[in-house]
Amino acid sequence: MPVKLTINGHAYEMQLEARTTLLDALREYASLTGTKKGCDRGQCGACTVIANGRRINSCLTLAVMHEGESIVTVEGLANAQTLSLSLIQKAFIDHDAFQCGFCTSGQLCSATALIDEFHAGDASAVTADVRFRPPQLSDDEIRERMSGNICRCGAYPNIVAAVKTVALVKA
Amino acid sequence: MDAISYERATDVGAAIKAAQQPGVTFIGGGTNLLDLMKGGVARPMKLVDITHIPGLNTVSELPDGGLRIGALVRNSDAANHTWIRARYPLLSQAFLAGASAQLRNMATVGGNLMQRTRCYYFYDTGFPQCNKRTPGSGCAAIEGNSRIHAILGASSQCIATNPSDMNVALAALEAVVHVNGPQGERTIPFAEFHRLPGDRPEVDTTLQAGELITSVDLPPPLFAQHSHYLKVRDRASYAFALVSVAAALQMDGNTMKTARIALGGVAHKPWRATATEQALNGQPLSRDTLRSAAALAVRDARSYRENGFKIELAQRAIVRAVSTAGGMA
Numbered sequence: 001m002p003v004k005l006t007i008n009g010h011a012y013e014m015q016l017e018a019r020t021t022l023l024d025a026l027r028e029y030a031s032l033t034g035t036k037k038g039c040d041r042g043q044c045g046a047c048t049v050i051a052n053g054r055r056i057n058s059c060l061t062l063a064v065m066h067e068g069e070s071i072v073t074v075e076g077l078a079n080a081q082t083l084s085l086s087l088i089q090k091a092f093i094d095h096d097a098f099q100c101g102f103c104t105s106g107q108l109c110s111a112t113a114l115i116d117e118f119h120a121g122d123a124s125a126v127t128a129d130v131r132f133r134p135p136q137l138s139d140d141e142i143r144e145r146m147s148g149n150i151c152r153c154g155a156y157p158n159i160v161a162a163v164k165t166v167a168l169v170k171a
Numbered sequence: 172m173d174a175i176s177y178e179r180a181t182d183v184g185a186a187i188k189a190a191q192q193p194g195v196t197f198i199g200g201g202t203n204l205l206d207l208m209k210g211g212v213a214r215p216m217k218l219v220d221i222t223h224i225p226g227l228n229t230v231s232e233l234p235d236g237g238l239r240i241g242a243l244v245r246n247s248d249a250a251n252h253t254w255i256r257a258r259y260p261l262l263s264q265a266f267l268a269g270a271s272a273q274l275r276n277m278a279t280v281g282g283n284l285m286q287r288t289r290c291y292y293f294y295d296t297g298f299p300q301c302n303k304r305t306p307g308s309g310c311a312a313i314e315g316n317s318r319i320h321a322i323l324g325a326s327s328q329c330i331a332t333n334p335s336d337m338n339v340a341l342a343a344l345e346a347v348v349h350v351n352g353p354q355g356e357r358t359i360p361f362a363e364f365h366r367l368p369g370d371r372p373e374v375d376t377t378l379q380a381g382e383l384i385t386s387v388d389l390p391p392p393l394f395a396q397h398s399h400y401l402k403v404r405d406r407a408s409y410a411f412a413l414v415s416v417a418a419a420l421q422m423d424g425n426t427m428k429t430a431r432i433a434l435g436g437v438a439h440k441p442w443r444a445t446a447t448e449q450a451l452n453g454q455p456l457s458r459d460t461l462r463s464a465a466a467l468a469v470r471d472a473r474s475y476r477e478n479g480f481k482i483e484l485a486q487r488a489i490v491r492a493v494s495t496a497g498g499m500a
Contacts, residue, residue: 001177018177018218021205041206042274054247054276060205061277062198064177065220110273117272122251125267125408130250130260131395147408148271 003064007032008076016063022056023047025063026073034074034105038150045149048106049073055113057148074105077112087169088112091162099153110149111163117145118167137167172208176217180224183351183383189219190381191353197221197383199243199279202270203286211296212287212304222279227385230254236391239349242281242384246337247272249280259389261398261419265340268402271409281384284338284348284364287375288331288439289411291316302328303372310372317475319413322482324438329372330475332436333365334411339435340400342443343417346389352382365440372439394419394431401492402435403484412436414484416492420456427451427497434468437485444468447489456497458490465489 003016007030014029023040026032026049035058038046042060049058050072077086088111091097098104118137123130126144134141142160151159180186189195194216198204207213221227221243228243230252238254249255250266270278292298292311300309312320312330320330341361348359365376378384397420404410415435421428430451432444450464465486472482 017174019172019175019208041209042202045271045273048273055273056277057202057271057273060202060274062177062201062205062218065198065201065222114272120251122247123256123263123267125264125402127267130256130263130267144408145272148273 001064004067005030005063005071006069007071008073009070009080014063018062018064020063021059022049022051022061022063022066022071023058026058026071029063032073032075036102036105038103038106043150044103044106045110046103046106048109048149050109050113053113053116055110072109074108077108086112087166088115088162091165092159095158095162095165096155097158097162098151098155103149103151103153107146107149107151107159110146111159111166114142114145114163115167137164139164142167172205173214173216175208175215177220178217179220182224183227183385186219186221186224186383187352187381189217190383192217195219199282200245200274200277201282202274202278203282207287207294210294212294221383227281233388238389240280240387240389242279242386244280246270246275246278246280246283250275258392258395259340259344260395261400261417262337262340262344262389264398264400265336265415265417268400268412268415269336280337280387283335284384284387285376285378286333286335286338289319289334290331291319293331303331303368306371306373313475316477318477319411319436320475320478321438322469322472322474322478322485323434323442324367324440325473326368326370326372328370329368329439331368331372331439333375333438333440334436335441336400336402336412336415336435338365338441339415339417339433341387341389342433342441343419343431344389344394345431346387348384349386349388350378350382351385352379354379356385358388361441362443368439375439393421393429397422397496397498399492399496401488401495403488414481414488416485416488418489418492418496420493420496422456422497425455427454427456427493430493432468432489432493434485434489437472437481444489446470451493456494456499458494458499461490461493462486 038044196215300311446467
């Protein structure tokens with residue numbers, strides 16, 4: 001079936017089977033291989049992309065269900081005009097927040113959305129009282145909010161440091 | 172995953188009509204369904220996408236002071252909705268305890284109600300025995316790995332548990348599920364929505380074929396000041412509950428006027444601990460009262476090879492959740 005997607009600001013027209021996941025559409029049909037297939041079952045977060053400003057696991061959703069949405073993958077995080085990396089991308093480099101890099105595109109997309117969620121006042125499972133806005137993005141808050149992204153190299157301390165830096169810059 | 176056909180429903184009537192054919196399944200967030208399809212556990216022939224149906228993705232106020240949560244409201248939006256956070260913090264906490272941020276952004280409230288068990292044997296088609304997946308084939312969990320399995324309300328056919336956090340809070344809050352189907356609209360009290368396995372473990376809920384969940388109604392908020400959702404799991408985050416407790420209290424000084432307690436991770440459905448509630452109603456909040464009342468919740472508990480720890484854990488979790496809700500901890 002014909003499927004129209006908008007990815008990183010560009011329109012794509014694809015001929016897909018209905019069962020094609022968004023992840024497979026990105027990698028195999030749009031040739032955007034920055035988004036990674038880890039577990040393919042929603043457990044590792046390597047496939048995280050941002051759809052209409054919300055981070056999602058692209059492996060557990062059908063491509064056809066995202067027609068009309070604005071999808072951002074790791075390829076779309078940097079500023080295409082100025083060719084400059086986003087704050088979170090720079091922070092990951094500055095803090096050495098990866099080793100093998102396989103989970104990194106998912107971590108970057110997830111962290112990008114996390115910063116926006118925190119500034120919108122969203123609570124998390126470690127927020128002391130959900131009736132009130134969480135006062136600061138503590139290490140515990142970052143770990144909880146990033147728990148959907150597994151890093152088997154164990155770069156977690158540096159990922160937390162990178163996210164924290166950007167949260168402070170944007171505060 | 173098998174090949175499927177796909178249809179986008181534009182309204183509730185069209186969705187219900189499309190679901191009259193055999194092999195048709197509704198898809199909302201799809202986070203559980205696609206996982207099951209990839210594993211060959213669910214094999215629908217056609218998916219009816221309900222996410223474009225207007226009017227089902229909002230939270231609205233009811234005349235009685237309660238809230239109506241549309242079936243398509245995403246878990247993350249429900250968790251962070253201003254009214255839900257302020258008036259039903261127990262429910263917000265339960266949503267936030269479930270899954271990951273990415274999954275909560277996709278998963279819907281209606282889909283969370285329909286979430287299947289996370290029993291290892293149900294998911295792994297390498298094991299031929301699973302009465303829930305293949306009725307009549309037996310239960311591999313009863314004599315197998317049963318760390319995450321039920322201690323209450325199980326049957327000789329199935330010892331699976333309901334994995335949802337949201338459901339535990341909704342049980343304590345006595346929500347009402349609204350559905351629409353070929354026979355028209357009806358409401359289902361939360362306690363009657365999920366069922367015990369009995370000799371039909373393949374049936375999780377009392378939803379009839381072709382029925383679509385349209386909303387979940389919350390009664391007027393009584394417990395915003397004194398509630399707590401406690402989830403005990405093998406990891407600090409992003410894991411299903413071994414035991415969870417939704418505790419909600421109306422306090423008068425140090426006295427518990429009304430107590431509502433529901434347990435997760437212990438049964439095939441969210442488990443209301445009614446005997447514990449009755450033992451707490453009208454009593455002062457104290458460690459001794461809580462400990463003896465918590466024991467009533469597991470009077471009829473039965474454990475299997477690997478989940479005996481849950482009987483003690485459930486009691487301690489009740490004590491801690493109620494203490495925290497009441498401001499004692």
